[in-house]
Each structure stands twice: as structure tokens, then as C-alpha cells.
Amino acid sequence: MAKDELAKEFKYIGTRPDRPDGFDKVTGKAKYGADVAAVGMLHGAVLRSPYAHARIKSINFEKAAKLDGVKAIVTRDDFPVGIDGDTLKLLENTIAGEFAYYDGHAIAAVAATSVHIAKEAINEIEVEYEVLPHVIDVDEAIKPEAPVVRENAGDFSVPEGCSPNVASYIEFGIGDINSGFDKADLVKSGRFKTEAAHQGYIEPHACMAQLDHDGQGEMWVCTQGHWYIRQMCASVLGLEASKLCVTPSEIGGGFGGKTTIFIEPLALALSKKSGGRPVKIVMSRAEVLRATGPTASASMDVKIGITKDGYLTSGLVEFRMQGGAFGGSPVSEALQCAFASYNMPAVHHIGYDILANRPRAAAYRAPGSPMAAFAVESLIDEICTDLNLDPIDVRLKNAVKEGDKSSYGPKFKKIGLIETLEATKDHPNYSISLGDNQGRGVAAGYWMNHGGETSVSVSLAEDGSVNVTVGTPDIGGSRASIALMTAETYGIPYNSVRVNIAETGALGFNEPTHGSRATLASGKAVYEAANQTISEMCKRVAKKWQIDPDAVLWDNGYAKPAGPNAGDFSPISIKQIASEMDQTGGPIAGHHEASIRGVGHSFGVHIADVEVDPETGRITVLRYLVAQDAGRAIHPSYVEGQFQGGAVQGIGWALNEEYVYGTDGCLQNAAFLDYRIPVASDLPNIDTVIVEVPNPDHPFGVRGVGETGIAPPLPALANAVAAATNVRLRSLPMSPAKVLKAIKTGSDGC
Amino acid sequence: MQYHSPSSFNEAVAISNSSSGLVKYLAGGTDVLVQLKIGTKSPDHLIDIKNIPGVREISLRDDGGYTIGAAVSGAQLTEHKELSKKWPGLVEGMELVGSAQIQSRATLVGNLCNGSPAADSVPGMIVAGASVSILNSSGTKDVLVEDIPSGPGSTSLENGELITAINLPKRKDYEGDAYLRFIPRTEMDIAVVGCAVNLSLENGVITSAKVVLGAVGPKVILAHSAADCLVGTKLDGNILSRFSAKCSQIAKPISDKRGSEEFRKDIIGVIAQRAAKKAYDRALGNN
Numbered sequence A: 001m002a003k004d005e006l007a008k009e010f011k012y013i014g015t016r017p018d019r020p021d022g023f024d025k026v027t028g029k030a031k032y033g034a035d036v037a038a039v040g041m042l043h044g045a046v047l048r049s050p051y052a053h054a055r056i057k058s059i060n061f062e063k064a065a066k067l068d069g070v071k072a073i074v075t076r077d078d079f080p081v082g083i084d085g086d087t088l089k090l091l092e093n094t095i096a097g098e099f100a101y102y103d104g105h106a107i108a109a110v111a112a113t114s115v116h117i118a119k120e121a122i123n124e125i126e127v128e129y130e131v132l133p134h135v136i137d138v139d140e141a142i143k144p145e146a147p148v149v150r151e152n153a154g155d156f157s158v159p160e161g162c163s164p165n166v167a168s169y170i171e172f173g174i175g176d177i178n179s180g181f182d183k184a185d186l187v188k189s190g191r192f193k194t195e196a197a198h199q200g201y202i203e204p205h206a207c208m209a210q211l212d213h214d215g216q217g218e219m220w221v222c223t224q225g226h227w228y229i230r231q232m233c234a235s236v237l238g239l240e241a242s243k244l245c246v247t248p249s250e251i252g253g254g255f256g257g258k259t260t261i262f263i264e265p266l267a268l269a270l271s272k273k274s275g276g277r278p279v280k281i282v283m284s285r286a287e288v289l290r291a292t293g294p295t296a297s298a299s300m301d302v303k304i305g306i307t308k309d310g311y312l313t314s315g316l317v318e319f320r321m322q323g324g325a326f327g328g329s330p331v332s333e334a335l336q337c338a339f340a341s342y343n344m345p346a347v348h349h350i351g352y353d354i355l356a357n358r359p360r361a362a363a364y365r366a367p368g369s370p371m372a373a374f375a376v377e378s379l380i381d382e383i384c385t386d387l388n389l390d391p392i393d394v395r396l397k398n399a400v401k402e403g404d405k406s407s408y409g410p411k412f413k414k415i416g417l418i419e420t421l422e423a424t425k426d427h428p429n430y431s432i433s434l435g436d437n438q439g440r441g442v443a444a445g446y447w448m449n450h451g452g453e454t455s456v457s458v459s460l461a462e463d464g465s466v467n468v469t470v471g472t473p474d475i476g477g478s479r480a481s482i483a484l485m486t487a488e489t490y491g492i493p494y495n496s497v498r499v500n501i502a503e504t505g506a507l508g509f510n511e512p513t514h515g516s517r518a519t520l521a522s523g524k525a526v527y528e529a530a531n532q533t534i535s536e537m538c539k540r541v542a543k544k545w546q547i548d549p550d551a552v553l554w555d556n557g558y559a560k561p562a563g564p565n566a567g568d569f570s571p572i573s574i575k576q577i578a579s580e581m582d583q584t585g586g587p588i589a590g591h592h593e594a595s596i597r598g599v600g601h602s603f604g605v606h607i608a609d610v611e612v613d614p615e616t617g618r619i620t621v622l623r624y625l626v627a628q629d630a631g632r633a634i635h636p637s638y639v640e641g642q643f644q645g646g647a648v649q650g651i652g653w654a655l656n657e658e659y660v661y662g663t664d665g666c667l668q669n670a671a672f673l674d675y676r677i678p679v680a681s682d683l684p685n686i687d688t689v690i691v692e693v694p695n696p697d698h699p700f701g702v703r704g705v706g707e708t709g710i711a712p713p714l715p716a717l718a719n720a721v722a723a724a725t726n727v728r729l730r731s732l733p734m735s736p737a738k739v740l741k742a743i744k745t746g747s748d749g750c
Numbered sequence B: 001m002q003y004h005s006p007s008s009f010n011e012a013v014a015i016s017n018s019s020s021g022l023v024k025y026l027a028g029g030t031d032v033l034v035q036l037k038i039g040t041k042s043p044d045h046l047i048d049i050k051n052i053p054g055v056r057e058i059s060l061r062d063d064g065g066y067t068i069g070a071a072v073s074g075a076q077l078t079e080h081k082e083l084s085k086k087w088p089g090l091v092e093g094m095e096l097v098g099s100a101q102i103q104s105r106a107t108l109v110g111n112l113c114n115g116s117p118a119a120d121s122v123p124g125m126i127v128a129g130a131s132v133s134i135l136n137s138s139g140t141k142d143v144l145v146e147d148i149p150s151g152p153g154s155t156s157l158e159n160g161e162l163i164t165a166i167n168l169p170k171r172k173d174y175e176g177d178a179y180l181r182f183i184p185r186t187e188m189d190i191a192v193v194g195c196a197v198n199l200s201l202e203n204g205v206i207t208s209a210k211v212v213l214g215a216v217g218p219k220v221i222l223a224h225s226a227a228d229c230l231v232g233t234k235l236d237g238n239i240l241s242r243f244s245a246k247c248s249q250i251a252k253p254i255s256d257k258r259g260s261e262e263f264r265k266d267i268i269g270v271i272a273q274r275a276a277k278k279a280y281d282r283a284l285g286n287n
């Protein structure tokens, strides 16, 4: 499916070698967050609020402190005062001050000589709480009379008369939506709801930290971005950032949830209080589910106008998203993604970021886009059914293309939505015939992608192999992809490149592996840095040949004379240049630092086939196809892995993942047994089509591919269920009970 | 906590009777160790029965029935071809427990003694007419499996009583059993509802039926009146829908995070009906 306009021939890019970190990961040798240990290390444990909302009247840890083996106990009193703004929210979420805002909110932490003693000490801490009214559901929280989560939480943007739980308000659009609706032959609207979903990474948060009295410290941590950890820890603890050195472990998944701090400042504070001993904290699964970031829950209204031949004339969305006790739901990203796939004359967006007594929302794969896709792509499907139009054709008619201004402002450069839609239309999965109680659903999805602050270095080893140092932890195979791009740039074998992930002291600031950026941004920076070393090698060879540096060119691992006029010299290999570095001017290394732009947006289209058991409401996914524009697939297996992983997380969100709260506001299903992410046997093979419309702003055409794939499954499955049952579910998850009720009563679940 | 590894049943019971605090027998450990880890039960003494000779054996008795040792794992049951052929419903109930890793440890006895109303192997054992051999300080006795569960998380076993084996009666021709459960996923879930059925046929007509419902009450429910409406039929006409309605009526579920009362009542009938059909087909083919 190569739609390649850069039309380059590649030697390494597009091949599928084993990933360099693969062997260690499958044999258990790789070191994850909980695998580090140090001499004299203490173990930390965290006391968490058993209430959804409470005033902390007193904390008494006298008994706990007397236990043999307890070395330090910290509460909010051990953290700096006088902090405000976003840093205060981070600190408040790290450790409660006057109030506990959700079930699982950290109250105190203990460091002891064993995990058992630390846990015992936690149970000995006496906290006096005054339980306060709480609110969990987004539609309840936005009511003016709702229990107030945090006083004065709303910012300047919040209109008069809103619930005190509205943290911020956003509104934007283009064109005249009313005249757009007037021109439509059909105007349809609907209300949609999605539950919060957890990222569900396999590896719970873990870190080991050491902090001296003089503010010098070190940390080993499982994270997507160690500079973020450094920055956030330094700010909530009042440290100087450069004095804290943070090393990332291997990472067992993050999906956005490991771009912020939870236990890390607690470990540092405990270490300092225990006289600088290293302190390790490892979360349990229950702690992960109660206290770390799910994405937001959402309640959404959509209105769309369309002509009878399938042209979208106008769109209006109002999204209300709950992002926990501190705000920060991805409502603005959701609004940006809502109509991004379509070229519409008029669109208008309204958004509310709402507080509730739930854990602070963290980023989750294409934050906001899945909810938006669920609402908009479901409604478009309803329209296609009403007008008897083919869902792919309607999307093709309205699809954005190069030069179009997007629904949220920026103009699109070369993009691949049309090619992706065509790929799904041509795919056999779109025409396989279906049986009784079976249905097919189509949906598109979008993610804008991100470049971000990036710093890398490249150095030549004495034998001509190459060391690459990046600051983006390898989650989905980025070492392999970066090694392939490096090999391609130099013209040396893939195995002669080693990609290292460096600690914070070794490079300039790097944003995390988030925003689908690691392969795109670190790859682009490595290309620049490698080219610096190539210029240097050509310069040294020119000196040797006593010709102008411009008369030397680099070709496939060799310095060569640029042409017959340059002189008659035999090519010199990278190996030889490397072996002579000492005599020719010393080490050869390059580095590149930039805020990477030109990310190349990525569109995806999914087709889901399901069967619904009409007697139990249980959904079986029969077939599933992901087609997505990768720009260029550097390592196709890891691109497919991203497509499949995104689809599976979206399928889980659509079908059975759900936060179950009791009337007391406490989470009842803080375990994978009852927080039902899909297991392998729940899924068919996820078929993939890699569409390649190269990103013109990337040296190899890369677009980020990590996130888009989670958006289309939510509507694709709802559309498939509607086709199978003739009832439309507008509320996720589509758990068996909800589906059965819909079949029996026609209720849409909202 | 102290760990014991006795080499005879009598020694195990003696240790239990002479120990103070919370004493727990340990079979596969897939309940005990999880409870220990999450802190819901912290025993002072753990008595591991896996090293007692014969405890992992399945044997055919002279009367034609099977005796299953207390530490026989789910995987061992599945691999036992004869037993699986004769009691497919019982074996499939146990086979549903957990995953491959859990299967290599988890036992019927542990599933029974953990006392969960949703335990997957218990309905199958009851409809099979299985009994357990119990050893206590005054000797041994045989008790029907159906008399062991007494409520959520509890059993009728007295302190220190140890189950040494499970006894299955002889399987006759034209008998068949089946167990089905409902879970939202395909594995690694706890039954939202479950149902086991055992049928005996003569010339295709059901002569006796046993039906047990799981996860729809504080303990398994022996659905006698539902079973009675199958007797004398070939599952024809509207028998199955009557049976289904009867099961829904008998069920007394609660609403919890795994399912509402209404949903459980709805689908227990569906699952029971499907289990009855499966058991009937098996009975027809079993001669």
C-alpha cells in the first residue's frame, strides 16, 4: 500500500529486524521499575483515603513511628508551602493537605526496612476524617447544586451561573452553523456518554529515590518521561532541577498515564527524612486503579446537518468532561478532534472541564479523541442509516485533504485520510457477508500528533559502529526504529547501531514518549545529529585527500570523491575513518536540540464485525480491521503493533471497562478481575493495513502512529452493534446488561 | 505465620487441632495465597496438604466410581480422558477456573472450601451426586458436596476438618452433564451466573434430572422444582421455556459490581436452558 511521493529507495527502513531490547524483555532480564535495588534501601508504603471526600482533621503517627524498622514518615507537613497554580494541584494530588478529594488519595507515606513493616506502620497511622458530600458522575457534578469538590476551582473562562465544579470553559468555531443547519436535508442530534477508562499498563508505578539534605538526589523510575519527573518533583519539593538526576527503567506500558508524578516525590521526601537512604515504592494494582490517572468520563451533545446526497453542512458539539478533583480533562483536545476528519462549512464547539471526586485524569492515548469519535462518528452512522448511504462513501465525500483548513484552525499539509478510506473500502473485510445477529460498523478517527522538545546525541565508536543517545523511553519499539533510521542515514548495518536511553544529566530537556512522538521527533533529531557527524567525516577525509570538503560526498557507509573533478581517490569506509579519529582531530560526535515541528497528522479508519447474543447481550468481536496512515512505516511490525494495541484498548473501553463506584463514592472494582480489560481470547486477530502517505516535514516521511488507533473502536463497535440489533447504544461501555436492556426496551443506555 | 508440610492426613489434622490462631489448609493456594497477599486473610498457620502420599491421584474404585485426591489440579482432571468422557460437565466446570497457570494448581476441594457462591466446579459436583471424605479428630465420614456450602465464604466444615478426597458415583449409560456460566469476557472472570445440569434418559425420555444454580444466591441453589419439569420429557415443546422461567424464578441474586439482580435473573434462565440442552445431547450420545 505504498503511496510514496518521496519515492526514495531504502535499504533498512521498512524492514523488520528484531528489536534490540526484545531478547532481554522476553527472557525476563530487562530491568523494570521494581527491579532496582540499592544497599541500605528502605521500602515505602502509602496510606490512602478511604473516603471520596473528607476533611483531614488530624493525623497521628506516633504509634507507627515506634514500630521497629520504621525510618521515616511523611505527610503534607514535609512539603513546601507557598506553592500555587498548577504546581499546587500536582502537590495536592501527590499528598493531601486539608482535604482528601477521592478514594485512594495519598494521605501519608512510610519508609521502613521491609515492605511488611511499612504496610504494618500504615495501618497504625490514625487519621481523623470529617466525611464531606461527594460527586462522581459528570452530569451530576455540573448541576449548580452539586456538592462542591474544591472551592474556587473555576478559572476566568467560566461563565456566570455555572456549577462551582466547572474548572474551565472553552468555545470556538468557524462559519455560520445556523445557516448550515438550514441548508441541510437532515439535521440529527444525540446525547452520548462514555465512562472513564484506565490505561491498564501491565507494570504498576515503581521508583527508587535518594535525596540528600543538600537537595542533591537521584531517582530510578518507570516513566514515559524522566525530564517531566525531574521537573515536577523539583517543583513540588522546591529543589533545583539540575541537582536531581533521573534514570528511566524499562517500561511495561504507559499510554499517557506515566507522564506525571504520583509516588516519586513521596519517595524523595522519605529518603531525605531518613537521612538520605534510598527508598523504593512499588504500587499495587489496587493503588494504580484507585489513585492513578484514568482518562475522563464524558457526557456529550452532538448535532449534525447533512444534505440528502451526503455532504455535511454544519456541526455543533457540547462536551462535558470530568477529569477528577483537579480538572484537566482533555476536553479541548476532544473538541479539536470532533470534526477534524471532515471539511465542513460551519462547526461550533463548546466544552466544560468539570471536577468530581475521582482520581486526577492523566493523559491516555489520543486524550479526548476517542470520546469525540464516539459521539460524532456514531451520529454520522445514524445519519447514514437514515439516508441509506454507504458509511465509507459519506466519509470520502467529506474527507479533509491537503490544503483544507481544519475544523479547529490549522491548515492541513499532505494527509492521508482519503487513501485510508479507500484502503478500507477495497479490503475484503468490508464485503464478507454476515449472518444472523451480526453487524458491521465503520468509523474514522484522528490524532494531531506532537513533536515537542527533543535533544539527542550521536557518536562514532572507534570501530565504526554508532552510539545513539536519546531521551525518549522505548515503549513500542522506538529503539529499533531509531536504529533503522540511523543505519539508513549512515549506510551501515542495523546491528552496528546501539540506541541508548539516557538519564537526565546526559542530554538537554526531552519531553516524554507521548503524543506519538518518539520515532518522529527523536528520529528526526538523530537524523540531524548523524548528518553533523557525516559532514565532519567528509571534512576529515577532504583534509586527507587535500581537496575541498564540498568535493567529498557520503554514500552508503563510505566517503567518496563527489565526481571525477574531485580527484581519483578510493572510497574510505566509516570503519577506517573511525579508527583514525585520534589522529584526525579527536572524537566524532553530533547532537541536535529542537522543538520539533511538522508532525504530520494521522487518520485511521476501522471496520468492526460483531455478533450479539440476543438472549444475554454479550458481544463477540468477529473481525476487526485497522487502516491508518503511518506516513512511512520505519519498522512495519511495530507500526502494526501500535495499530493493534490502540484498537484493543478502544475495544475494551467500548465493551466492558468501567469504573464501578458505590453510593459512598468509593471504587468497587480496583482489580483487573473486575476492571475488565479484554483478554487475548476475547479478540480476533486485528487485521491491519499500513497506508503510507509520507509526512513532507520528516526526513523519512514519518507520522506518529501511536494514538489514533484508540479512537475509532468506540464508534465502530457501537455502529456494528446497531447494525446487528437495530438498537443504538449511546452510552459506553456496552456491557451485556446494557445491551440486553437495549434489545428488550430500546433504551440507548444514557 | 508458620508453614507446615505434613506427610499424612492424620498429621495434618493433628497440627490443625494443636495450633492456635487462624489455621488454614493449603491445596493449590490459588485462593489462600491471593487472600494472604491482599491482606483479607492472614493465617497464623498454613498446612500444605500437597506432600501427603496419594493426594494428587485419581483412582477408579471397585464400584466403578472415581476417587479424586484432594490436591488433584484442574489440569490433571482435564488430562484424564476416561473421567472427562464420563463427567464432561464436572470437568468443564473446573476447567473454567482461571487460566493455564491457575489450572496447574487449583483444585476441586479448594474451590468448594473457599465457599464462593460463584465457584465454578461446585454445581457440577453436586449434580453428579459427589460426596467428600472428611477426616477429623474422631475419624472419617462421608458427606454430600451439596451439604458443604453454607453461605458466602463459609462452609459447614468444623474447625480442623480436612477433606481428603472427592468421590464420584459410577456413571451409567444414557446419562449426561453440562456446566455453563455467563461472564462478559471469555476467561479470567468470576461467574455472573452459572448452572449445572445432570440428566438420565431412557429411550430419549428424561427419567431423572438435577439442576444447580450458581452465583444467584448466598450459596449454590438446588433447583429441584426446575429439574422436575424436565422429567418425563424430551426437552420438546415449550418445556425449555418453562424450565428457563422456573430457574429465573428460583434464583435469588443480589446486585453487585458483577451484575444487577435483574440481569442475573434474566440470564440464569438462558444459561440453564443452554446447559440442559447440552446435557441432553451428551446423555443421548453416551452409551
Ligand SMILES: Cc1cc2nc3c(=O)[nH]c(=O)nc-3n(C[C@H](O)[C@H](O)[C@H](O)COP(=O)(O)OP(=O)(O)OC[C@H]3O[C@@H](n4cnc5c(N)ncnc54)[C@H](O)[C@@H]3O)c2cc1C
Pocket (backbone or CB within 6 Å): B024, B025, B026, B027, B028, B029, B030, B031, B032, B033, B034, B049, B070, B096, B097, B098, B099, B102, B105, B106, B107, B108, B109, B110, B111, B112, B113, B114, B118, B119, B120, B121, B161, B162, B163, B164, B188, B189, B190, B191
Ligand atoms: C487468577 C484467578 C482466576 C480465578 N478464576 C476462577 C474462576 O474462574 N472460577 C472459580 O470458581 N474460581 C476462580 N478462582 C479461584 C480459585 O482458583 C479456585 O477457587 C480454586 O479452585 C481454589 O483451589 P485451590 O486448590 O487453589 O485452593 P486453596 O487456595 O488452596 O484453598 C481454598 C480454600 O480451601 C481450603 N482448603 C484447601 N484444601 C482443603 C482441604 N483439603 N480440606 C479443607 N479445606 C481445604 C483452604 O483453607 C481455603 O480456605 C480464580 C483464582 C485466581 C487467582
